[in-house]
Amino acid sequence: xxxxxxxxxxxxxxxxxxxxxxxxxxxxxxxxxxxxxxxxxxxxxxxxxxxxxxxxxxxxxxxxxxxxxxxxxxxxxxxxxxxxxxxxxxxxxxxxxxxxxxxxxxxxxxxxxxxxxxxxxxxxxxxxxxxxxxxxxxxxxxxxxxxxxxxxxxxxxxxxxxxxxxxxxxxxxxxxxxxxxxxxxxxxxxxxxxxxxxxxxxxxxxxxxxxxxxxxxxxxxxxxxxxxxxxxxxxxxxxxxxxxxxxxxxxxxxxxxxxxxxx
Amino acid sequence: xxxxxxxxxxxxxxxxxxxxxxxxxxxxxxxxxxxxxxxxxxxxxxxxxxxxxxxxxxxxxxxxxxxxxxxxxxxxxxxxxxxxxxxxxxxxxxxxxxxxxxxxxxxxxxxxxxxxxxxxxxxxxxxxxxxxxxxxxxxxxxxxxxxxxxxxxxxxxxxxx
Numbered sequence: 020x021x022x023x024x025x026x027x028x029x030x031x032x033x034x035x036x037x038x039x040x041x042x043x044x045x046x047x048x049x050x051x052x053x054x055x056x057x058x059x060x061x062x063x064x065x066x067x068x069x070x071x072x073x074x075x076x077x078x079x080x081x082x083x084x085x086x087x088x089x090x091x092x093x094x095x096x097x098x099x100x101x102x103x104x105x106x107x108x109x110x111x112x113x114x115x116x117x118x119x120x121x122x123x124x125x126x127x128x129x130x131x132x133x134x135x136x137x138x139x140x141x142x143x144x145x146x147x148x149x150x151x152x153x154x155x156x157x158x159x160x161x162x163x164x165x166x167x168x169x170x171x172x173x174x175x176x177x178x179x180x181x182x183x184x185x186x187x188x189x190x191x192x193x194x195x196x197x198x199x200x201x202x203x204x205x206x207x208x209x210x211x212x213x214x215x216x217x218x219x220x221x222x223x224x225x226x227x228x229x230x231x232x233x234x235x236x237x238x239x240x241x242x243x244x245x246x247x248x249x250x251x252x253x254x255x256x257x258x259x260x261x262x263x264x265x266x267x268x269x270x271x272x273x274x275x276x277x278x279x280x281x282x
Numbered sequence: 283x284x285x286x287x288x289x290x291x292x293x294x295x296x297x298x299x300x301x302x303x304x305x306x307x308x309x310x311x312x313x314x315x316x317x318x319x320x321x322x323x324x325x326x327x328x329x330x331x332x333x334x335x336x337x338x339x340x341x342x343x344x345x346x347x348x349x350x351x352x353x354x355x356x357x358x359x360x361x362x363x364x365x366x367x368x369x370x371x372x373x374x375x376x377x378x379x380x381x382x383x384x385x386x387x388x389x390x391x392x393x394x395x396x397x398x399x400x401x402x403x404x405x406x407x408x409x410x411x412x413x414x415x416x417x418x419x420x421x422x423x424x425x426x427x428x429x430x431x432x433x434x435x436x437x438x439x440x441x442x443x
Contacts, residue, residue: 020335024357027343031353040347047295047347054299055348062305130302132349139350141302174350271306 045169052172055130056143123157123277124148129172138180142276144171153237155279160243160267161185161231162276173278178244179210179270186235187214187244192222195232198244198264210271212245212264221260223250229264239281243267286438290325290337293431297321298344310415312408315423316390318345322360323386323424324431326367327374329440334364355400359393382428387421 027043034041040048071078130141142165144150156162156175163183167174178185179200187198196217214229227247233240249263297317304314318341326334338361345360346353367389375381394413403409 020339020361024339024342024353024361028353028357031346035352043343044347047344050295051299051302051344051348054296055303058300058303062303066305066307130299130348131306132302132351141348 040167048169048172052129052141052143052169055141056172059127059129123279124150125275126150126156126173126278127275128273138177138183139166140175140177140273142173142175142278144173144278146171150278150280153281155238155242155281157242157277157279158268158273158275160245161238162268162270162273164237165278175276177270178212178266184235185238185244186232187229188232188240189214189221189223189247190228190230191224192227194218194221194223195234196221196262198229201263210266212266214247214262214264217260217262219259223247223260223262225250227262229262283439286329286333286435287336289434289438290321290333291340293321294318294337294340294344297427298341298348301345302348310419313412313416313419315419316386316393316416317420317423317427318360319363319389319393319420320386320424320427321431322364323367323382323389324428324435326364327371327382327385328377328432328435329368330371331365331368334366334368335361336364338362338364351401355397358400359396362396363389363393377432379425379428383421383424386424386428387417390417390420 027041030041031044034044124144126142126144128140129143132139142156150165150168150173152165152168154165156164161178163175163177163180165173166176176183178198181200184197184199186195188195194217196214198212198214201211201213212229214223217223225247229244229247231238231240231242231244245264245266247262248265251261251263252259297320301314301317308314321341322334322337325337339357341364342353342356342360345351346356367385370385374385391413394409394416398409
């Protein structure tokens with residue numbers, strides 16, 4: 020058994036070195052993911068049933084409020100569709116091409132890493148939908164990117180991964196930099212981001228919205244990343260600004276995400 | 283022996299798959315219960331060191347695959363724990379649920395300490411909180427799982443038969 024263990028370890032190292040997974044890992048994934056998927060479904064049903072039993076009254080009130088909100092949003096949507104049609108007509112007359120919104124694929128998270136660093140989640144794609152490596156994953160903001168696809172199941176590298184970095188832009192001032200995760204001592208998990216490599220005397224203020232810059236060749240531009248909640252000077256160079264960013268995405272409560280194909 | 287090994291393989295797949303899909307609102311210190319260790323404790327205490335080592339190999343492989351963690355340290359901790367628990371099973375009361383709960387909680391702490399050498403955490407404070415939380419949750423989960431798994435293993439031929 021020790022020989023088998025050593026062989027598997029070497030096999031894994033060689034496969035990872037070539038950015039692949041070994042055959043035993045592939046088999047284990049094919050067996051393990053359906054279990055995780057089934058457990059997640061069962062958890063969801065139990066959670067929903069529990070909620071409906073213990074919070075029936077508040078759920079009814081919430082349902083009424085959401086219906087009213089839905090009516091309002093439907094009206095807003097109709098108005099926006101009208102604006103869109105008018106805008107398109109104007110652009111057609113002026114000869115401008117229109118950027119069509121890219122349709123995302125709704126997916127749900129079936130497993131997440133629980134060891135030391137929550138850097139990846141496993142998602143399951145609906146039937147008859149395909150995703151590929153490098154696709155962008157979004158929710159309220161940027162979540163990460165697909166790094167490994169096995170049929171309908173894929174692994175997503177989160178932007179709070181310790182080794183992750185992305186090109187970012189301050190939406191208000193246009194200053195660009197690199198966004199990296201930063202661990203909070205209180206939790207130990209990288210639930211905040213830090214924007215570095217900003218130009219000297221960069222104009223960054225608390226409340227500024229940070230988006231992707233598109234200059235890293237990985238993420239397209241203008242995807243919301245987070246909001247600046249602190250600005251300080253670099254400990255290395257006093258004129259260099261470093262911004263702390265709170266991501267738009269709550270990585271703890273993440274259940275469903277959108278996968279946007281990389282064009 | 284074939285059916286016993288196959289059963290342990292299926293159990294490793296199911297329990298580790300369950301562990302990784304454990305709901306976030308039921309975690310303690312961000313950690314789910316270590317169901318792989320629950321399996322190791324049950325197999326080790328009821329079936330001996332060889333089966334414990336085999337279960338360690340399987341659970342190590344599953345945890346590595348689903349958690350994207352390098353295999354080396356996991357094999358050392360899981361196979362070592364499985365074998366040690368198998369040897370321990372001959373010296374304590376292996377049929378008592380309370381013993382299984384205590385052994386599971388202790389094994390979780392011991393294995394996390396052992397894995398420190400292979401994968402040091404970025405901060406010690408959260409690691410301690412997570413390890414303690416995981417040990418308590420695992421101990422609690424060991425009670426029903428140990429009873430069910432022990433009953434299941436009673437249907438399988440015992441090692442040496």
